[in-house]
Amino acid sequence: MDTVKLTAKEVPELYLEAEHITPDVFAGKSNQEIGDLSVHMGNQTYKLSDYFTVEGKAGAIAAETKIVIAGDVSKVKYIGMKMTAGEVEVLGNADMYVGAWMAGGKLLVKGSVDSFAGIAMTGGELIIEGNAKNYIGAAYRGDWRGMQGGKIVVKGNVGSDVGSNINGGTIDIGGNADVHLATHADGGTIIVRGVAKGRVGGQMVKGDIYCLGGVERMMPSYKYDHTEEIELDGKKMNFQVYFGDLGERHGKKKGEIIYGKIYIATGVSETTSAKVTPRSEKKVHLSDLQTNQLASALKEMKEPSVQEVRTYIFDNFGVDMKPSQVSRLISSLKR
Amino acid sequence: MSEYIIKNGIVYDPKTGVKGEVKDICIKDGKIADKVSSKAKSIDAKGKTVMAGAVEIHSHVAGPKVNEGRNFRPEDKLFSYKPGGKNTRMAGGFSIPTTFKTGYEYAKMGYTTVMEAAMPPLYARHVHEEIKDTPIIDQGAFPVFGNNWFVFEYLKNNEMDNVMAYISWLLKTTKGYAIKIVNPGGSEAWGWGENCTTIHDPVPYFDITPAEIMKGLLTANEKMGLPHSIHVHTNNLGNPGNYKDTLDTFKLAEGVKPNNKFGREQVFHHTHVQFHSYGGDSWANFESKAKEIMDYVNANKNMTIDLGCVTLDETTTMTADGPFEHHLTTLNHLKWANVDVELETSSGIVPYVYDPRVKVCAIQWAIGLELGLYTKDPMRSFITTDHPNAGPFIRYPRIFKWLMSDKSRQEMLKSFKYSDKVIAATNLASMDREITFYELAQMTRAGPAKALGLTDMCGGLAPGMDADVVVYNIDENKIKDPEEIEKAFGTASQVFKSGTLVVDKGEVVSNGNKRTLWVDAKVPTNSQVERDVQMKFLKYYSVNLNNYEVSDHYVANPYVIEVEN
Numbered sequence: 001m002d003t004v005k006l007t008a009k010e011v012p013e014l015y016l017e018a019e020h021i022t023p024d025v026f027a028g029k030s031n032q033e034i035g036d037l038s039v040h041m042g043n044q045t046y047k048l049s050d051y052f053t054v055e056g057k058a059g060a061i062a063a064e065t066k067i068v069i070a071g072d073v074s075k076v077k078y079i080g081m082k083m084t085a086g087e088v089e090v091l092g093n094a095d096m097y098v099g100a101w102m103a104g105g106k107l108l109v110k111g112s113v114d115s116f117a118g119i120a121m122t123g124g125e126l127i128i129e130g131n132a133k134n135y136i137g138a139a140y141r142g143d144w145r146g147m148q149g150g151k152i153v154v155k156g157n158v159g160s161d162v163g164s165n166i167n168g169g170t171i172d173i174g175g176n177a178d179v180h181l182a183t184h185a186d187g188g189t190i191i192v193r194g195v196a197k198g199r200v201g202g203q204m205v206k207g208d209i210y211c212l213g214g215v216e217r218m219m220p221s222y223k224y225d226h227t228e229e230i231e232l233d234g235k236k237m238n239f240q241v242y243f244g245d246l247g248e249r250h251g252k253k254k255g256e257i258i259y260g261k262i263y264i265a266t267g268v269s270e271t272t273s274a275k276v277t278p279r280s281e282k283k284v285h286l287s288d289l290q291t292n293q294l295a296s297a298l299k300e301m302k303e304p305s306v307q308e309v310r311t312y313i314f315d316n317f318g319v320d321m322k323p324s325q326v327s328r329l330i331s332s333l334k335r
Numbered sequence: 336m337s338e339y340i341i342k343n344g345i346v347y348d349p350k351t352g353v354k355g356e357v358k359d360i361c362i363k364d365g366k367i368a369d370k371v372s373s374k375a376k377s378i379d380a381k382g383k384t385v386m387a388g389a390v391e392i393h394s395h396v397a398g399p400k401v402n403e404g405r406n407f408r409p410e411d412k413l414f415s416y417k418p419g420g421k422n423t424r425m426a427g428g429f430s431i432p433t434t435f436k437t438g439y440e441y442a443k444m445g446y447t448t449v450m451e452a453a454m455p456p457l458y459a460r461h462v463h464e465e466i467k468d469t470p471i472i473d474q475g476a477f478p479v480f481g482n483n484w485f486v487f488e489y490l491k492n493n494e495m496d497n498v499m500a501y502i503s504w505l506l507k508t509t510k511g512y513a514i515k516i517v518n519p520g521g522s523e524a525w526g527w528g529e530n531c532t533t534i535h536d537p538v539p540y541f542d543i544t545p546a547e548i549m550k551g552l553l554t555a556n557e558k559m560g561l562p563h564s565i566h567v568h569t570n571n572l573g574n575p576g577n578y579k580d581t582l583d584t585f586k587l588a589e590g591v592k593p594n595n596k597f598g599r600e601q602v603f604h605h606t607h608v609q610f611h612s613y614g615g616d617s618w619a620n621f622e623s624k625a626k627e628i629m630d631y632v633n634a635n636k637n638m639t640i641d642l643g644c645v646t647l648d649e650t651t652t653m654t655a656d657g658p659f660e661h662h663l664t665t666l667n668h669l670k671w672a673n674v675d676v677e678l679e680t681s682s683g684i685v686p687y688v689y690d691p692r693v694k695v696c697a698i699q700w701a702i703g704l705e706l707g708l709y710t711k712d713p714m715r716s717f718i719t720t721d722h723p724n725a726g727p728f729i730r731y732p733r734i735f736k737w738l739m740s741d742k743s744r745q746e747m748l749k750s751f752k753y754s755d756k757v758i759a760a761t762n763l764a765s766m767d768r769e770i771t772f773y774e775l776a777q778m779t780r781a782g783p784a785k786a787l788g789l790t791d792m793c794g795g796l797a798p799g800m801d802a803d804v805v806v807y808n809i810d811e812n813k814i815k816d817p818e819e820i821e822k823a824f825g826t827a828s829q830v831f832k833s834g835t836l837v838v839d840k841g842e843v844v845s846n847g848n849k850r851t852l853w854v855d856a857k858v859p860t861n862s863q864v865e866r867d868v869q870m871k872f873l874k875y876y877s878v879n880l881n882n883y884e885v886s887d888h889y890v891a892n893p894y895v896i897e898v899e900n
Contacts, residue, residue, distance in 0.1 A: 143410035144669055249668065 001066050001087070002059040004034065006052040008071030014041050015095060016051060019078040023065035023086025023105060026058040034058065062086040062105070069094075080107045083124070099126040102150065112156065112315065121169065123150040131156035131175070131315060139165035147171065147188060157318045163190050166207065175318055182209055185260060191232070194318075204245050204260030212237075212265045221247045222262060230263065239263035286329075290317050295333045306330065338363045338371040339831065344380030344806060347772045348387060349714065349781035350795025354773045355811060360385055362802040365834035365848075369798050378829060380806045382813075386776050388447030388803025388832065390794045392783040393566070393606045393641050394722040396437045397451045397465035397476065399458040400653045400682045403672055404431040404723070408651055408686060423843050430650040430723040438470035439843050440729050445805035445827040448784070448793050448852075451476040452566070452606065452721075453517060453655045455676040456483075457878070459509035459885045466851055467891040471837050473793075475852035477566055478509045479655050480552055481516030482523040484678040484875075485867065487541040490551040498555045499900075500861035504868065510853040510885045510893070513563035513787075514556055517655040519545040521570050522681040530658040532571045534583050545570050550587050557602055559856050560595040562788025562896055564639075566604045572659050573610050578624035581611040585631055588638055597788030597896075600636065604786055607643025607721035608632075609703040615760075618695055622760040623702045629709035632716070639786045641717040644703030644734045646726025647696060649688045654724065657681030678875055689726065694753040694760075699725070701748070701761035707738050708768045713777035714785065731779075732824035738770040740817035772811045788896070789852075802834040851890045856898040 004026055017040040020026075026034055035049030048054070052071075059065040063085040073079065074093040081097060084104040093111035100116060104124040109117075112130030118137045132154045137147035138161055146165030157175035164180065166188035176194035183199075185207040195213040202219060210232065222244035229238055243259040250257050286294065297312060298304065304312075310326045313319050321329070339362040346358040361368040361375070395401055405411070408431060416427030426436035441449055454462045454476040466474045480486050480502070489497040502514065520538035521531040527539040534546040549567060556565050569584040571577040588603035605611070614624040632640055652663060657673050660683025664671035673683040689696040703725065710716035718738070722728035737744050748764055751757050758764045770778070784794025793801050809823035830838035832847040872880040887893070 139410075140413055141409045142407065142670075143413075 001064050002057045003066045003068055004031075004058050005055040005068045005070065006048075007055070008052055008069070008073050008076070010051065011072050012041055012051060012075050014075075016041050016076045017078055018048065018051075018076050019081045020048065021067060021069070021076075021079050021088070022081060022083040023059075023062040023067060023088065024082070024084055026067060027062045027065045027086070028060055029058055031055070031057070059086070074111075080105075080126075083107065093130065098128075099124070099152075102126060104150075115159065118147060118150075118152045120145060120147065121150050121152065122148045123169075125151050125153075127153045127155075129155045131318075132158045132162075134159035134161050134178075135164065136162045137166055137169070137171045138163060144184070146185075157194065157314070163188065166190070176213070178320070182207060182260075185209075201245060201260050201262055203248055205248050205250055206258055206260055208261050208263065210239070210263045210265075214264055215262070218242065218262075219244065221245045227266065228263070238266040240266055286313070286317060286319065291333070294329075298330070298333060304330075337834075338368075338375035339378060339802075339834070339836070340371050340375045341378045341380050341385055341804060341806060341829075344383050344385030345810060346385045346796065347776040348796040349773065349777045350387070350790070350800075351797050353796070358385075360796055360804055362804065362831060362834050365802055367796055367798050367800050367802050367804075378806065380828075382810050383828060384772060384807040384809050384811065384823075385796075386445070386772075386805050386807070387780045387794050387796050387800075388805055388830065389445050389779045390783040390787065390789070391441070391446050391449040391719070391728070392604070392717050392786060393452040393643075393719045394449055394728055395452055395653055395724070396449060396722065396728075397434065397469060397474070398454055398462035400453075400455075400655075400674075400684055401431060402461070402465065403674075404651045404653050404684050405433070407670060407672055407684065411651065411686075420843075422845060430648070430727045431653075432727075434465050434468040435470060438472055438846075438849075442471040442830055442832070442838050442843060442847075443826055443841060444729070444731055444824060445807065445830050445838075446472060447803040447805075447830070447832045448473045448789070450474070450512065450787065453515055453680075453682075454478045454509060454511060455655065455680050455682065456505055456509045456511075457676050457679055457876075457883070459511070460889055463510060463851065463885050463889040463891075467889070469849070471832055471843070471845075471847040471849055473832075473850045473852060473894070475512035476510075477513045477515035477563075478505055478511035479515045479517050479680045480505070481519035481545075481548055481567075482521075482655075482680045484523075484541075484871070485864075486548065486552065487523070487538065487543050490547060491541060491543050495551075495555060495558065496858075497861060497864050497867075498551060499559050500858050500864040501868075502552075502555055502559065503856045503858040504864060506854050506856055508884045510851065510890050512852055512854050513561060514552055514565045515568075516549060516552060516565055517568045517680065518570055518572065518657075518659065519548040519567075521545065522655060522657050525658040525661075525681050526675060530570075532574070533580050534570055534587075536570070546583075546587060549584065553588060553591065553602060557591065557594045559858065559900060560898055561854060561856055562595065562597040562599065562898070563786065563854075564593070564599065564602050564604050566606060568606050568654070568656065569611060571611075572654075572656055573613075573663070575613050575615040575617055575621045578612050578614055578628055581605070581608070581628060582631055585635070585638060589635070591637060593637060595788060596898075598785060598790040599788045601639040601715065601786055603638040605638065605640045607719065607725065608640045608706055609643040609645065609699065609725060610721070612702050612706065621695055621698060623698060623705055623762060625702050625705035625709055626762060629706055633709070633711040636712075636715075639715040639717070639782070640706070641719040641721075641783075642703050642706050643719055643721040643725045644707070644737075645689050645696065645699040646720055646730035646733060647689045647691045647700055648726050648730065649686070650723045650726055651684060652687045652724045653682070653684040655680045655682045657683045659683070660685050663687065677877060678871065691747075691750070692752040694756050697751045697753065697757040698760050701757060701763040704734075704737050704744065705761065705763050705766065707734075707770065707778070708763075708766050710778075713770075713774040714782045716778060717783045717786070718775075718778050729825075732821040735770075735775060735824050736817050736820040739775070739820055741767045741769055743817040802831050804831040805829070848892065850892045850894040852894045852896065853890070854896045854898060856900070858900050 020037040066087040115133040139146035148168040155174040160178040164183040167186040185204040198217040222242040614622040720726040780794040806829040826841035
């Protein structure tokens with residue numbers, strides 16, 4: 001396999017749309033031709049070489065091409081869009097639409113990504129070692145066909161609306177998931193190893209969601225059915241199986257009604273049943289160690305905005321604080 | 336204005352009876368001329384086909400439901416946008432393109448006149464605003480009458496003068512072109528959660544039947560002598576076994592003779608007949624009844640039809656048949672929008688995927704083509720897709736290919752997943768007829784123009800007619816591969832619209848001189864109808880009468896067809 005190394009020269013002023021950074025487009029091209037590919041910023045068109053240096057060599061076909069992206073591409077969108085084969089490796093963070101409409105190959109992001117990664121994906125493997133924001137593996141706006149195949153792995157936390165309209169493939173989340181997981185799902189598998197916040201599987205007609213850290217609050221339209229032993233990652237675990245969404249239509253197969261299923265690991269179930277928890281109990285706190293780390297980080301950040309600090313807390317500690325809490329925390333640390 | 340001479344083209348023109356002769360066509364002052372001066376710009380059409388600009392009789396391209404389709408289907412626009420050019424603006428969308436794309440794409444295929452098939456009178460202003468924004472093509476719109484409270488009440492009381500006065504008032508107020516009837520009575524019954532699935536089901540409260548509505552409007556249309564006949568989408572669309580209802584509807588026109596001064600010979604136009612030619616009594620034994628339908632159409636000269644061919648694409652269905660759209664969303668579980676338009680009609684929108692792997696979709700595809708191939712008089716059967724209901728209009732060249740090439744049809748039939756079942760449920764496999772270029776010109780030009788009462792204006796190449804002329808880079812006798820048909824008819828070499836070169840070498844070069852056609856049918860003043868209109872607006876309508884009328888400034892470059900009674 002041949003490798004092309006792209007190194008970002010500078011952080012673009014606005015956001016760069018670079019849908020041509022895929023093995024399919026790079027394959028069979030010289031470095032000069034790769035540099036001449038178009039990228040968009042605002043309503044202007046530029047050359048890829050205006051923002052990246054191109055080194056190495058592209059393979060003859062996509063399957064023999066690997067792209068390594070170094071430098072700060074946290075403001076570059078559409079990396080690996082529609083790729084069908086080959087490999088892409090992003091060494092840092094990336095912006096929205098990483099691996100969108102991806103059909104094959106392997107895409108690895110060492111850092112975190114913004115929203116819409118892997119939307120309407122049909123195949124291949126998308127691995128994000130950091131966190132990911134909203135609409136991961138979901139459908140394009142208005143469409144009813146979300147992720148249909150392949151695998152997305154997010155090692156950190158994910159935002160809201162992940163896997164909405166999913167009807168195939170697997171999303172594996174190492175951390176926590178925000179609200180509206182797998183809305184309107186019609187198939188597929190989602191594994192949340194941390195805590196799923198709530199409104200899980202709304203309007204789901206088919207599919208499986210495994211919540212290893214439990215669900216903060218179950219939808220009232222889900223009904224506990226039975227406990228089942230299932231093998232996950234080569235380890236046998238007991239799950240409570242919930243059927244739903246009972247407010248939706250459900251098809252039949254061999255005389256049996258097909259439901260969407262939420263599997264909740266036993267042991268965490270006591271804290272995750274559908275009871276309504278008072279607001280005050282849901283307050284989040286940082287540990288002393290985390291508070292100290294935040295205090296030293298604040299000194300470096302030089303008068304950060306509340307949103308910046310909130311993002312820092314979410315990215316580093318996986319805690320989603322309310323802006324008012326963050327602002328109180330900042331003033332207490334300053335004192 | 337400039338003069339053109341199109342030299343040595345192979346001309347097909349049913350209006351003057353020219354069947355593939357090598358001829359020159361002259362254009363002067365926006366009209367077809369006998370001869371031009373030596374200053375005329377010459378266009379070499381040697382080895383190319385020359386026809387009049389095509390006329391679209393039924394298409395949903397402007398108005399509130401089209402726009403709602405655009406709103407609620409962002410995915411239809413994905414990856415389809417093209418930036419503006421020298422003569423064009425940014426345009427995109429697939430099954431529900433923007434107004435600009437609508438104009439450009441129709442023009443590129445050689446269409447110069449397009450009729451918007453369903454205009455809810457209450458939203459006529461929106462329809463005309465979009466028509467104004469659609470470049471190049473001449474347009475008109477058909478207001479819907481089949482579920483209108485005024486029409487129900489007057490017909491129920493057998494007050495034909497009042498019906499005519501109301502039709503005249505509404506055509507003038509909405510700047511409409513013809514009487515459109517969609518699921519007569521059924522869309523109104525939908526307000527009660529019901530439908531009219533046969534033409535003898537009474538409408539709740541009004542106690543009138545679809546048959547009475549259609550017969551009444553047909554009589555009024557002929558008494559008034561409007562350029563177009565009534566334009567009908569009958570009850571029970573899209574259900575297995577509905578061909579019987581369709582034949583019942585056809586029989587309403589039996590024995591009625593046309594009365595008009597526009598050369599129109601039919602008294603009844605039935606649209607998208609493909610959706611109305613289904614046999615069987617469930618989706619399991621669903622089959623084609625195209626033969627039964629076309630036997631009737633061929634035998635009765637006072638009616639015309641258009642096909643409504645399924646193109647096997649992902650598309651957006653939209654119709655003033657509200658109950659049908661609700662029925663459809665319960666079948667495919669996709670998103671759905673429905674609207675009740677006060678006293679006039681209802682409408683609905685649902686996306687639909689015509690998947691060749693699904694037996695029913697493949698049978699629908701075959702039925703559309705069978706209707707075209709069974710026709711004995713191409714002057715009375717027109718090619719449409721009921722855009723966007725059975726497929727987007729940009730697929731017309733593909734339908735031409737299927738109609739003109741047995742080979743391409745048989746290949747399609749063999750490629751289906753349920754090929755054997757599709758062949759068993761249809762007659763297409765045994766049909767080897769291939770539509771000729773001359774017949775195509777009848778089905779897309781002379782025929783629809785005549786049915787619309789525009790036979791002396793467009794759809795032909797006789798001197799004095801509007802110079803809508805198209806040059807296609809294809810020779811009927813030298814076609815080796817059916818794909819050439821699709822390619823040539825998809826992008827015309829040259830298109831003239833009223834004497835202006837609008838498309839050259841497949842590119843839009845001018846936005847032309849678009850007109851809006853509407854019919855001003857004069858009837859004696861009728862104070863009862865005037866009073867009834869005022870009362871209904873006071874009592875029921877959510878808008879004021881003054882905010883209802885489509886005033887002149889809404890209508891771009893109007894072309895008024897006056898009808899004296």
